[in-house]
Amino acid sequence: MERKYVTPRADYREKIEALGFDFHGDYWREEAYYRFTSDEIERLEKATAEAYRMYCEAAGYIIEKDPEWMERFLRLPLDVCRRIRESWDADELSLYGRFDFMLDEKGVPRILEFNADTPTSLLEASVIQWQWKEEVFPELDQYNGIHEGLVQSWKDIVPAGGNVHFAGVLENHEDTGTLQYLASTAMEAGYSTRVLDMNDMNLQDGCFYDPSGERIGHCFKLYPWEWMADESPDGCLASVVWIEPIWKLVMSNKAILAKVFELFPDSPYVLPCFLSRPESGVYCKKPVFAREGHNVSVVDIRNWEERALVRETEGDYNTGAYVYQWYVKPTVYGGRYPIIGSWIIGGEPAGIGIRENRTEITDNLSEFVPHVISFTI
Secondary structure, eight states: OEEEEOOOOOOOHHHHHTOOOOOOOTTTTOOEEEEHHHHHHHHHHHHHHHHHHHHHHHHHHHHHHHHHHHHHHOOOOOOHHHHHHHHHTTOOOOOOOEEEEOOOSSEEEEEEEEEEESOOOHIIIIIIIHHHHEEEEHSBOOOOOHHHHHHHHHHHHOOOOOOOEEOOTTTTTHHHHHHHHHHHHHHHHOOOEEEEEGGOOOEETTEETTTTTTTTTTEEESSSSHHHHHOOOHHTSOEEESOOOOGGGGGGSSHHHHHHHHHHHTTTTOOEEEOOOOHHHHHHHHEEETTTTTOOEEEEETTTEEEEEEEOOOOTTTTTEEEEEEEEOOOOOOEEEEEEEEEEEEEEEEEEEEEEESSSSSSSTTEEEEEESSSHH
């Protein structure tokens, strides 16, 4: 993988905004791109498929053999835990998820986390960077079947002729843009859609209704399951086909990183991770529930005492439990620290998007940079 410089398109802002990416700010960058060989992409695809297999096995182990784990580490009500088991047993289908990989010094993708429930950066990873590639490097390829995968997945999840509601916090401009993009993929698949605010969903007698009084049957929610479990346990139990299904809550936290390591300690993609402070070593300390790189630090632990090597990032997630994930020094590309977001769509690897930062911890100030595949480097 190489980071290369390129001249931005003179009118790129108008072009990406025409595709619905009107919340880009300075986050989308075109003065650089990453170039992969086809072999590197094959390794990423293999790592993504294997990572998802391991996560599914870990989730199945927890749900079927150690359900108390959900109460102990995720602090979920018993009724919600039962609903998770019902959802898992019913094989409720997942639409998407995003693994965050870092390439180590040998080029091996190492799992940093799995954004299993409400991952963003979807629009830019699918149609925005594809448009860039087609205009700037039309002769090259890109690892990007995200859009087509989404369209097909709606057909797998929702019966033909059905309706899909899309709910989120509409005062958040990025969330609204992501919801509208996902709704467009469902419309392309042949479904009628409606985008609404989570607060406008009315719960009555175990069912949700939209403001027009229509019962909500299938609902994609860009709202974390752990927030729902905390704010409205009854809403978690409502008669709705949720997308993502509630069993994804078992994956959408960092405590599962320790379970994945416990079950697959010899995987080249899995970093050692623990739910309590190790005796010694250098670790990345992360809250069990956190987003956008908040409250993450790198610590050097000696005799159970920890010293910060990279100061904890700011955020509101420093009140709960942490995990300790083995620290691997990231490779620097042109003064940037890239994270590869590898997408799972309908249970299959589908493409990547790259966010990079000037510091080791990827946060909400990171920038998105497109990529291409070239047969020669």
